[in-house]
Amino acid sequence: MEDEQNLYLKTAVLAGEILIKSNAEAYRVEDTVRHILNRADFNSCNVVALTTGLYTTVEVNDNEPVTMIRRISSRSVNLYRIARVNDVSREIVSGTTDIKDAYEKLINLKSSEYAPYTKDIAGFLFILMIVLLFNGSFTDVLMNIPAAVTVTIISNICSKYNINAFVADFISGFLVAVIVTAINALIPLTIAADILIIACIMPLVPGTALTNGVRDIFRGDYTSGFAKLLEAIMIALFIALGIGSGLLLVQEVLGWIL
Template sequence: MQNELVIKLASLAGQIMLEAGGETYRVEDTINRILTSYGITNAQSFVMPTGLVISGEHLDGTTVSLVRRVNAINVDLEKISMINDLSRRITQDKITPDEFEEGLKEISLSPYYPLWLTLMMTGFAALCFTMIFRGTIREAICAFFAGITVYIFKRIAKGFRLNFFLQNAVGGITAVLIGSLFKQMNIIPTISIMVIGTIMLLVPGITITNAIRDTFQGDYISGVTRGVEAFVTASGIAFGTAIGFVLTGVM
């Protein structure tokens, strides 16, 4: 029974890491470390961006395996760090499976950043990107409010269970429409730089990075999967932005 519990806990840890945006090889390494630390023999794990398979052997030679499906991804690097720290405590502090389970529950239920802070940081990021692309102070301030609006509309689109292509298309359209509104109010002369600074929020940077790292680690299935995801996401951004420019006729 304890071996079955350990395998369930290892799979839960891997699921939390995948949902938080962890790389495939890091998830596999963490799962294998947990299993071997609790004495599971012949520990094996196969992880993909959409799920994972784990197996291990009892002392009597019988094999236990488990499959978990991963549907949602909400990048949270803090949770990945917390899982890594918790898994290290297994060997350092010799925590029991029950204590490990409690730690996983705390991490799984840990609150995300407050909405107001997320909105402020999203707007500030759009402002900084606009300044990097040599935008004016007015364009940067407009990008601040546009970034907040894009985040809100993308979150609404996610609430309607739209796929990530359409979610990013909604974000691209929103960025252009908000920029067009500011131009109509004669606050900024053009919207190009402001829109670029705003849609940088949507660029799948972590997905691209993970695709490259997984590929270099030899996880070609995960690398290609994440690469395709990044391509589709970028296509959604481009599609939404193009539709926005067509609708407004503003450049």
């Protein structure tokens, strides 16, 4: 295999890997990798993108076929990286960017356009605003600040130490249920406790996994589609478990005190 073809293969596989890690749909991963590979003169190229791995095989004239496999074990939504890889692959296909530059661009791809605290503040405000969206009052918004701060801090800690998403969701759900029910019991104001809890779990709910999983399934990518749907169900289950155990605990403790 020539050096340039090798570079095309490396670039394509890297692009695919970034896309899967950012939780893109399977068809987008496969299309991107195939488009980049089509620019190099391979006899044939086959790409299979699963949620947990990327398999690419190319054949060059008279040579043994070359296969590259990437195992992907952790994924989190990153729309910025999806959009950037999309841009780079378009540039490669249209020929405006040299393959070497494209490879450099992908290697040095930033993980975010925002400063870390911007995202934290956005997440915090999102929880408060969604209280309003679900018909909560301004008192509810104020009373939700402790729980919103807790969720933000936990998601921060968990991403810092790379803790399993399920565990993070369980802990968040548990603490939110405890904090909100405690506030509701201790502060003599009428609070819509259910709206507060729902608002706090909205950033955790598996919206991406659900939407992308369904899009995959309807396009015939059953393996990755059902993997994503299963992920959505698991996340929902763990949030539910967390809230459930939190509510039960508070019920027991309050019954014991009062």
